[in-house]
Amino acid sequence: MGQLNCGYPSGFAWLEVIIAYSRFTHVERIPLGISPKASGIVFFPESCKEAAPELAKGSCTALGKIFGAPWRLSTEYKELEEAVGGEFKRLGVRAEALWTIAVSSSRGLPHAAFKSYFDSLKESIGLSSLRIVPPASIIFSTVKVDGEPDVDLKTNIAWPxxxxxxxxxxxxxxxxxxxxxxxxxxxxxxxxxxxxxxxxxxxxxxxxxxxxxxxxxxxxxxxxxxxxxxxxxxxxxxxxxxxxxxxxxxxxxxxxxxxxxxxxxxxxxxxxxxxxxxxxxxxxxxxxxxxxxxxxxxxxAMLAMEERKEQLRLASDKLHIQRMKQPNRYRCATPKCGIESDTGAKLSQCGGSCDFDKKPRYCSKKCQKFDWQNHKPFCRPGFLSVPVRMSYGSTRYLSSSTMDPEELKKLGEDAEAKGVEANANSDLDMEFLQSAIALNSRTKKENRPELLAIL
Structure with a gap:
């Protein structure tokens, strides 16, 4: 003989079916088929008649898949006897023993069985030492639905x-x-x-x-x-x-x-x-x-949320202004990386001798290494650069740490003049630049090493 019980912990309802005088307990969440993540607020029975369809379906699942049918059922609550038995009959259950549900004389047995089951759940997740009260069963006989909405008018006007x-x-x-x-x-x-x-x-x-x-x-x-x-x-x-x-x-x-x-x-x-x-x-x-x-x-909560939204807006505006003032500080310098930060400390700063206000920042060593060819001319101490328009349309830069500005500018002008006269061939342009560098190096004093870069 099995006993059934119905409970409603916070957010969902469950059906408990036990074998009398044993520790064998089956717990089924109702209504059947509800998602494990669903809150269960859809199902809130206020009477045995409302609960009976789901209790009967849950009992059929327990008897057919867990215990093996047919069985006799009993319950502690007399109000469930007629409602659930009638639902079994309406569903067409052929085991007529289920049409009549007895009222159990062993009071408290389902609660004791469920408490043991609940304690084992607590122990399995390491909460056995915490005092957690098990969910209580629903007693429909004590439910008295006779309340009215809280809408009493505090006025002496005789309204229609x-x-x-x-x-x-x-x-x-x-x-x-x-x-x-x-x-x-x-x-x-x-x-x-x-x-x-x-x-x-x-x-x-x-x-x-x-x-x-x-x-x-x-x-x-x-x-x-x-x-x-x-x-x-x-x-x-x-x-x-x-x-x-x-x-x-x-x-x-x-x-x-x-x-x-x-x-x-x-x-x-x-x-x-x-x-x-x-x-x-x-x-x-x-x-x-x-x-x-x-x-x-x-x-x-709503007022706090509005205040928090305003705080976030002000913080976003402040960060935008900071980024406009120092764009290099909050964005990875590697082209097409796209990583940005809300504080400069999140990105690594170049440790070279480049100007402090122009120092690039990187999100990773990989990005820094990838961008080194772009940053290298600006990172060496004392470099001067001059743009050179090549004959095939691109612009290259001559950079030197030893030439004075006038020398570097003259070399750049000569490079453009020679490059324009040559054919639109990058090999000729590069050949000229390399010759110009060699010529410039031979004219320097031996104690003045020359460093000239082509970018």
Whole structure:
């Protein structure tokens, strides 16, 4: 005989099936087929009738693939007996023993079995010494859904029913929406809400329940929020609290929903969970509300985000100015490398004798070696260079550490003159330059070594 139990830890639900008086336990996440990375907020049963289809499917999986069918099932909770047994019958399960689920007399057995299983999980990941409370099971008999939305009007004005509901609609949306203004003006806020209320009232005739529902079912996230709120408050439709949550979840799961709309929907779901009952708060509803509170955007967080965006913008502008003043300091000098840094210390500076304000920086030794032929003439101490226009169109540079400027300039002019007279052949140009260098070297004194480079 097996026993089944249903629990709802933060964000997802699970089904536990055990063999009575044994340590053999099977845990199945429900609903079946949900992604391991999914939060599980889609499934939130509030009654045995809502939970029964998934419990029956999960039990069939456990009995067919793990334990081997057929078995008899029992449960600690009487409210599950009729709902799950009826679901087995509706599904066409031929083992009639499963149509009737007994109420177990061994109280606490599933909890003890699951605690042992939970402790083994903690030990397997090295958390056995931490005090982590196992998730609790759902007891549907204690759930009393009789709460009303938190929309009581604090006014003595005798509003008609429809405008009152419309004002509640605007009030809930505004309370759940992210606050992005640092210092909001109350008068402007009130004017915006009145305008929103007037626009919503005028659109009620054209945007009937059928129209809004069709848009929501077609995947419009904004329409899903609107229809969910209409169902939650009973505006131009029958109030259906359970169905309203379905459409709120549709909005959250829509791929085209904006972050602002999702944040507002999470805020609306917090209200949905917190105001379930007029008497007391259910612990799993509180956990679920906390899940949405972690994702919704509270005022302080939104204001902090806006301040942080401004800080990042100022830092980006400052860095841009610094890069404009000293472009070599923040960019790798190797052509086509493209690497940039936010601080000069991230790049290695050339250690040669080149001018300090012209020193190139490199992201790696490889880039420095690759760029050495370009930087070499400028890195040697005391070099002077002069451009020489070659006959075939390119420009070369003559660099010398011993010639004075006038000598180097004259040699460059002679090179251009001879090069122009020669044919457009690079060999002739290079031959002339090499001859000019040799001639220049012979005219120098022996105690004055000559260094002349061609680039």
């Amino acid at each position: 029913e429809v405008p009152k509901q419309t004002w509640n609609y605007v009030k809930l949306r505004n309370a759940a929406s992210p606050k992005t203004e640092l210092d909001p003006d109350p008068k402007q806020q009130w004017a915006k809400q009145e305008a929103h209320m007037d626009a919503f009232l005028m659109g009620l005739e054209k945007r009937t329940e059928e129209v809004v529902r069709a848009e929501a079912d077609a995947g419009d996230p904004e329409a899903s929020v609107e229809y969910g709120l209409r169902l939650y408050l009973g505006i131009a439709c029958a109030r259906d609290r359970t169905l309203s949550r379905v459409y709120f979840i549709k909005s959250l799961c829509a791929p085209n929903a904006t972050d602002t709309l999702k944040a507002m929907t999470h805020g609306l779901l917090i209200n949905w969970y917190l105001f379930i009952s007029k008497e007391f708060m259910q612990i799993r509803y509180l956990y679920a509300a906390c899940h949405h509170a972690n994702i919704s955007a509270p005022t302080d």
